[in-house]
Ligand SMILES: O=c1ccn([C@H]2C[C@H](O)[C@@H](CO)O2)c(=O)[nH]1
């Protein structure tokens with residue numbers, strides 16, 4: 001992974017709005033044309049209405065025109081290897097292939113590299129709905 005994806009995730013994390021959990025998260029994803037879309041978690045006083053960093057990044061990605069995602073980086077200030085929650089795995093999988101790389105990071109860089117297929121085996125696919 002080139003360093004810019006990690007840096008984009010880290011810069012996004014600094015913008016997190018997480019006054020309740022105090023658990024800032026940043027995510028960044030790259031499309032095959034090299035563009036990077038990043039996001040942070042955004043919490044809400046009515047707790048279930050908040051959402052994750054990966055979901056914010058996906059919103060930017062869709063508004064930027066979408067495209068094939070080649071790699072994703074996620075980090076949390078207070079966790080060694082932040083791993084996307086179940087809901088985000090499903091949302092990310094919507095726009096990824098099983099071989100899409102996912103970098104689990106800490107504040108210093110990539111700690112572990114996995115694939116979306118590793119993250120969501122036997123996931124529900126929408127093909128039949130199309
Ligand atoms: O992969 C994850 C896991 C958690 N969070 C956020 C949601 C909530 O704001 C805070 C604590 O769960 O972390 C993310 O953004 N991404």
Ligand SMILES: [Zn+2]
Nearest residue numbers: 052085087088
């Ligand atoms: Zn999530």
